[in-house]
Amino acid sequence: MSTATTHEEATENHEVEHHGLSDKQYIVIALILAALTAIEVSTYYVDFGPFFMPTLLILMVIKFVTVVSYFMHLKFDNKIFSYLFYAGLLLAIAVYCGFLATFKFFLKQG
């Protein structure tokens, strides 16, 4: 027969086929995202002082992860998808931060 048989490694995930949230929940998430965006934009009008950068970066990460986890279902989907995507993402962050850092070290050298 063909390979169309499941075997030990196959993760049986027919139940999670229709994973994710209800439409209502999606809307709630969108509202949260909207609120976060509002805070982000408010940094333009209100002085956050030393919290300016951290706030923005943290909000950015939260929004990013929220969209990926809920809208893109990554939270509910098979782990392999998470590995594939986050591998690329984390590699990109590591490599490019390293790359930008080398310029900093050069500047320190003079």
Added chain:
Amino acid sequence: MSTVGTMKDRVAEPMKIMRRGRAALKTSLAVSALAFLASCARDAPQDTWQPAGPNAEQIDNLQRPVFYVAGVVGVIVFVAIGWAIWRYRDRGQAIPEQTHGKPVVEIVLTVIPALILLGVAIPTAGTIFKLAKTSDTEMTINVTGQQWWWEYDYPAVGSNEEQYGITAPIVTSGQLVIPENTKVLLRVTSRDVIHSYWIPKLNGKKDSVPGRVHLLRLEGAKPGIYAGQCTEFCGLSHSYMRMEAVVLSRADYDAWVANQLEAYTSPAAGTLAAEGEGVFIQQCSRCHQVNGLLNADGTPIISAPDQYIVSGVAPNLTNLMTRNTFAGASWDLLTPECREDVWKSDSVTFGAKYLKGVTTDCLNQKDLREWLRNAPLKKPMYANPENLAATGGKYRGMPALGLTEDQINSIVAYLLERK
């Protein structure tokens, strides 16, 4: 059937292989012995294993043990393979046990290389920082690469001025002149593409990158002339972008500085050289600066090479004949005999010979004239009309100027006095 045939082949094969293998081993041993002999013999001017100053020595002290370690590891691997080939060749033994490995062996043979590398890593880090130190340097020279030659600019500042008598900037090309046992700091940059400054016997290389200034230590332990070469690919004449570092004793160095700062004197009227001065003003001074050269109205002639050349500079020819190579240190200004005399002299006599510069008898007329006749023919340069479109009419290198032989004669005579 094929399999049978190849099987038989295979049974007969090991012996043949071994014989060949042993022969190969012998030859490879012989070759590596030869290689070793050759690589530590005979003075190639850019040999990286013959340091002549403390910076290069530090590198040498680091790399020698590393090479030995690598050699030993290599030999161990080769012996192990050779032994396995010999010992376990198919001699009709039974099919071996199908083992999948022994964790202990794996771990041991992973940890050992890791430890060796750790042993290499620590001195490496130390040397990196030692060579990057700049706070203890005693004089500063700006080095600028461009297609395809190096310009040296000795600024009249700080210790340069106080200790070395450089009261006005000295601008020269091709040969870097430095006092012995002095920690020189080169500030390396570029005017067009990336080049790399490398005098192997004095230090490792450092790229000269447009828009950035890189610092490189250089120090010569004894007088002599040390060859170098641009080692970052920089276009057409990358091969002809060479340089030399000339190390002089302190007294000789002071003499050299004084000579560089000497005021300009025009050739005596009526001589061929005076005629040459005229031609030079007409033809050459738009690119080449000769300090002290005056216009008819008595104002100094300031060359404007940036109008004609992409990189915006041409070598300063004020003291051309104090150096003994030209055009990216690719050709000699000295005849072969005179060159031999200077380059092969020992560290005691070297200074005096170098300071003599290029005399009439010693001038390498052939190469200089060829250069003046048609520079791009001698050294590939983007100086022909087809290439000018991309650069808005500017040359990269020196163009052919269509000089007559008479003009060339007079220019050579004129240049001979530039020292």
Added chain:
Amino acid sequence: MTIIERPSTEVAIAGAVPVGVKPSEALGVFKRPAASSSWRDWVVTVDHKKLGIMYGVAAFVFFLIGGVEALLIRLQLIAPDGKVLNADQYNQMFTMHATTMVFLFVMPMAAAFANYFVPLQIGARDVAFPRINAFGFWCFLFGGLFLNSSWFLGGGADGGWFMYAPNSSTLFSPSHGVDFWTLGLQITGIASLTGAINLIVTILNMRAPGMKMMRMPIFTWMVLVTQFLLLFAIPVITVALFLLTFQRSFDATFFDVASGADPLLWQHLFWIFGHPEVYILILPSFGIISEVIPVFSKKPLFGYPVVAMSGAAIGFVGWGVWAHHMFASGLGPVSVTVFSMSTMAIAVPTGVKIVNWIMTMWGGKLTFAVPMLFAIGLVTQFTIGGLSGVTHAVAPSDTQQTDTYYIVAHFHYVLFGGAVFGLFAGFYYWWPKMFGRQLSESIGKWNFWLMVIGMNMTFGPMHILGLQGQPRRMFVWTEARAGEGLFNFGFWNRISSIGSFILSIGILLFIINIFYTHKMKKGALASNDPWDARTLEWMTDSPPKEHNFDVIPQINHLDEFFHRKYEQDSATHSVTQVHSADEVMAELNAHPDEHIHMPSRSYWPILLALSLPVIGYGLIYNRMLMAVGVAMVLLTMFGWAMEPATSPDEDFDPPESGDTHAKELVPHG
């Protein structure tokens, strides 16, 4: 780059007859190509084995081109002040030599083996996305031809294979060579990226039942790692190439120092790609010899999981070492130290592999057929190259070595002695499976020995030349800097040049061997399992049928095939053969699968790929042509999207004659 497969175009479900679409009417342009035995079949094929062969043939031709370029380089350098090439030609020659060898030979040749053997090794009938597979091949071919067409259109690229900015800008490289280079690599990059996605999905998703990850053949493992490297490295060079194209074609300022640009940007981007790239070049070859050595040692690979994981480790650490190509570029000492250390670290997992190969041979029953010779050749030659690599990793020493022939020696030992030897091991090992005939062992041995001797003569002296100060990329070297005595530059350059010709005779012998075997029909017909091998690709016909296996086997072991042939007594550890290969196959194929459905041929992959060079030429010469190219892309993608991947049964025209190439539509029995 981003015009690769869109999900919307991937809509068909094999076996599910699509609603409302008659594939033969798709777009109303083409009738779906039918099976045939003429050359046309190769144009429209989506069969991974045919594509593998085409990859192989094309890559080998590029190898010869790159090799001839290398020989011209060596001719020029045989004596001081060489006159064979002028400076401009020489600069183009080494740039194109390296580009051709790296991007058009080693990478696609590895892709050839991966394409052909990964599905076979994991017991699949094809790859996950067969049409994308075809598209990838055509992108590689057209990209390579596009790149090489520059020779006839004003000269090739002349900036060196790492094309440092700003020397690559129009000001310093005014010919179109660099434009061809950026666009050509962009197109072959699409091939690599699509190939990566395709092969990873294939390996993760299409293994035969029971083929757990840790039962996969090690070649498949190494291909998996390689494809992940490609997946993440290709976009980096894509960015770099885009920036350069924008700079050259649209006057962007990315590398324009006058506007404040930093030329090191290019170097970082190139080497962030470039270093993973060198492992992309070597890992498939590591995989090949990890198949060969166990077979000819009659032992399983020593430390299989360790070898697999060290491959992954190399792939991973390989991302953190790129700046070792920039030790002289003027990074600060902190960066230099970090990258120097990480580079040394990478020698550890690589050493693990060397050790495991030796330990596999240790205690074995070694036979020395040509594949094994090349495999041992790799282990020895690569070690030399790897060790010189470690001497570069010592950053202060590297400032003496970089851009000298010592580096050239290093990378030819790892590339030629490593990657290329591995590929040759693969040629000889898998040839009988691919073409049904055994290459001549005796010619093969000559081939091997001439290559070993030739390569050591060619690249061995470069160590000495480099350490004595001969810089690379010099169109002439001069007597003045050559040193004295017998063993000066002149001597070693001469040896090196002579060696390169011995080397090419070795390679020529490979071509002769092919003629001898096939044209002269001297090669013995190959059995299904001529080497007494261990993995699944040998458990089928030579050459395999279009659907690879009549029955997809159930996998219970690493080295499944071996376990079906041999049994080991658990007490005495003595190993005895219990079945012959033919018996194993007969048993397996007793009840063949029914209704095997293979993906169908398509015109769209080649047409879509063909539109890319049109855009390229358009960008260089005429923006109207570019618009035509873009229109072609859109049309062909639309056509592709409308065509189901697998046509329903009734769509097939029966082949005119014969049945060897017929679709496997009917039950086997």
Added chain:
Amino acid sequence: MAESAIAHDHGVSHGAHASSTGLSNNKMGMWMFLGSECLLFGGLISTYMLYRGRVSSGPQPNNIFDIPFTSVSSFILLMSSLTMVLAVSSAQRKDDRNTNLWLTITALLGATFVGGQVYEFTAFYREGLGFTTSLFGSSFYALTGFHGVHVSVGIIMLMALVGMNRNNRIPGDKAEVVELIGLYWHFVDIIWIIIFTLVYLIPS
């Protein structure tokens, strides 16, 4: 199981996943493609981060960014992610009508975003920031332009999807196709989340 060449028994229902992991090839391929795109955008973002302060001529970032305007268009793109996810959810319920509706709205929101970007570009251009003006200009336009092209490609795919859906020309598992395009669309959105923060809200 799109193009998979896995032997297929006609009796087996199409829903069954015939793969080793039980996952869809297409979806796996899509996620890998997105992982790979991270390195593409990472490169462009890093280039921008390196160069954003380097203005030899022309305007500085702070001088030209119109934060209120960009906030609105960012918000629109963010909301298009909501409509996209609703389209996916409808498709999974086999609700064709709503699928088409939400897809169309998503495409319209996307088009509004791109329109905003075109407007912004022209405004910047009029204020003196061309592609070749400065390093800031080159790297800004390269980054946002690449993103814009991604959005535009997404719009084309969405519209094609609606068209094909209406004519019933989507062969196979419709819900999966919608989901895949959704993944792509959300990815483009999250990239903009990063760009919006790093480029606009944290100017040098």
